[in-house]
Amino acid sequence: MGSGGGQWIVEKRSSFRSEPLEVNVSETGCLSIVVLGASGDLAKKKTFPALFNLYRQGFLQSNEVHIFGYARTKISDDDLRNRIRRKGSAKSEEVSEFLQLIKYVSGSYDTEGGFRMLDKEISLHEEFRNSTEGSSRRLFYLALPPSVYPVVCRMIKLCCMNKSHLGGWTRIVVEKPFGKDLDSAEKLSNQIGELFEEPQLYRIDHYLGKELVQNLLVLRFANRFFLPLWNRDNIDNVQIVFREDFGTEGRGGYFDEYGIIRDIIQNHLLQVLCLVAMEKPVSLKPEHIRDEKVKVLQSVMPIKDEEVVLGQYNGYRDDPTVPDHSNTPTFATVVLRIHNERWEGVPFILKAGKALNSRKAEIRIQFKDVPGDIFRCMDIKTCKILMDCILQVSILIWVCRIFIS
Numbered sequence: 201m202g203s204g205g206g207q208w209i210v211e212k213r214s215s216f217r218s219e220p221l222e223v224n225v226s227e228t229g230c231l232s233i234v235v236l237g238a239s240g241d242l243a244k245k246k247t248f249p250a251l252f253n254l255y256r257q258g259f260l261q262s263n264e265v266h267i268f269g270y271a272r273t274k275i276s277d278d279d280l281r282n283r284i285r286r287k288g289s290a291k292s293e294e295v296s297e298f299l300q301l302i303k304y305v306s307g308s309y310d311t312e313g314g315f316r317m318l319d320k321e322i323s324l325h326e327e328f329r330n331s332t333e334g335s336s337r338r339l340f341y342l343a344l345p346p347s348v349y350p351v352v353c354r355m356i357k358l359c360c361m362n363k364s365h366l367g368g369w370t371r372i373v374v375e376k377p378f379g380k381d382l383d384s385a386e387k388l389s390n391q392i393g394e395l396f397e398e399p400q401l402y403r404i405d406h407y408l409g410k411e412l413v414q415n416l417l418v419l420r421f422a423n424r425f426f427l428p429l430w431n432r433d434n435i436d437n438v439q440i441v442f443r444e445d446f447g448t449e450g451r452g453g454y455f456d457e458y459g460i461i462r463d464i465i466q467n468h469l470l471q472v473l474c475l476v477a478m479e480k481p482v483s484l485k486p487e488h489i490r491d492e493k494v495k496v497l498q499s500v501m502p503i504k505d506e507e508v509v510l511g512q513y514n515g516y517r518d519d520p521t522v523p524d525h526s527n528t529p530t531f532a533t534v535v536l537r538i539h540n541e542r543w544e545g546v547p548f549i550l551k552a553g554k555a556l557n558s559r560k561a562e563i564r565i566q567f568k569d570v571p572g573d574i575f576r577c578m579d580i581k582t583c584k585i586l587m588d589c590i591l592q593v594s595i596l597i598w599v600c601r602i603f604i605s
């Protein structure tokens with residue numbers, strides 16, 4: 201899986217409650233994108249690079265769009281721009297033009313002062329662009345720990361909504377993890393739901409934008425080769441693994457409150473598990489895919505204590521943003537068992553860890569041995585020699601074919 205920050209994939213949960221349609225939806229005119237938590241890791245690694253990619257591909261027009269960073273840290277516009285600036289292949293004029301679209305506002309998340317200031321800046325931009333009434337759009341991206349979503353959403357509603365009653369829109373994008381457990385997720389949903397209509401809300405899981413994850417549906421359902429093999433008769437176990445070779449690096453303010461299970465397993469890896477395990481959806485409509493994912497999750501058995509391993513890497517507590525006595529896990533392995541006709545008896549092993557010896561995200565499907573396996577008694581060395589021979593013969597045949605043709 202690539203780890204670039206160029207794609208945003210969001211899931212709309214259309215079945216949450218009855219949804220009034222957004223009226224007078226305008227897709228042109230002044231657009232203000234506000235990144236809350238702009239001083240943080242997500243903003244730097246993914247959100248701003250994704251916005252830059254949209255800009256360079258022409259999806260964000262410099263005569264329409266302005267980008268606002270908001271956070272408590274006291275930095276200037278240029279400080280933020282320097283944090284975002286990346287060394288790389290992008291043309292430097294392009295980067296500079298993009299960075300000029302960015303303004304920073306500092307303020308707290310739970311008082312009105314900063315949000316009033318933010319609103320003023322957004323309105324100035326809208327006036328400068330001669331935004332006609334009804335055409336201004338305000339997008340708030342919460343690159344923040346979920347614990348502050350409710351208060352931030354209240355402040356947006358109180359101070360920063362798009363002013364026009366004739367159209368335009370205000371939208372909110374929230375990150376995972378969505379709460380800490382079912383109760384807190386439902387509470388969070390109600391809190392945000394009281395402030396915004398469902399069509400205004402976007403819940404994001406960037407793993408759904410990864411090429412490999414998007415290709416899973418094709419691999420599974422457009423492929424005669426795999427279709428008949430994808431079941432308990434042929435598959436021994438499935439491993440879905442996420443590993444990073446760096447630690448929290450100043451993200452303790454968010455990470456320590458959530459830990460690796462809520463950070464990675466509950467969202468990214470479960471989404472992947474659903475795509476690997478689900479039945480064929482009725483169509484590719486998001487609702488149909490979601491319905492099949494829900495069936496998989498409903499079939500997962502309660503997890504056994506002896507099938508969970510937790511750990512914390514040495515040095516985690518040395519990070520100044522992590523509390524000294526933290527016992528938050530930075531590593532977890534969990535075995536999930538899906539109780540249905542296709543997967544009974546096949547363990548789904550989910551592993552995630554930070555500060556490990558390599559960086560990788562992979563799905564490993566381990567097939568059962570063939571009956572009467574003639575290679576079974578071989579040691580690894582013999583197997584390797586055999587594989588090398590097969591490879592060399594294949595290359596030889598390939599070279600001969602080229603010469604013959």
Ligand SMILES: NC(=O)C1=CN([C@@H]2O[C@H](COP(=O)(O)OP(=O)(O)OC[C@H]3O[C@@H](n4cnc5c(N)ncnc54)[C@H](OP(=O)(O)O)[C@@H]3O)[C@@H](O)[C@H]2O)C=CC1
Pocket residue numbers: 237238239240241242243245246271272273309342343344345346348375376377406450451452453454455463
């Ligand atoms: N980092 C990544 O690669 C990814 C992160 N995410 C999600 O993004 C969200 C933010 O994560 P990330 O940016 O990594 O985390 P950070 O720790 O970098 O937090 C982002 C910003 O939020 C503010 N903040 C941090 N802790 C607290 C706190 N306890 N209370 C109030 N404000 C706080 C800080 O800004 P200030 O102090 O200046 O106000 C900080 O710069 C999380 O929900 C995470 O799951 C999703 C995908 C990838």
Ligand SMILES: O=C1O[C@H](COP(=O)(O)O)[C@@H](O)[C@H](O)[C@H]1O
Pocket residue numbers: 202203204406444463464561
């Ligand atoms: O959601 C998160 O993902 C990143 C890893 O994303 P990737 O696209 O680089 O694989 C992870 O570092 C972070 O802890 C987590 O919040």
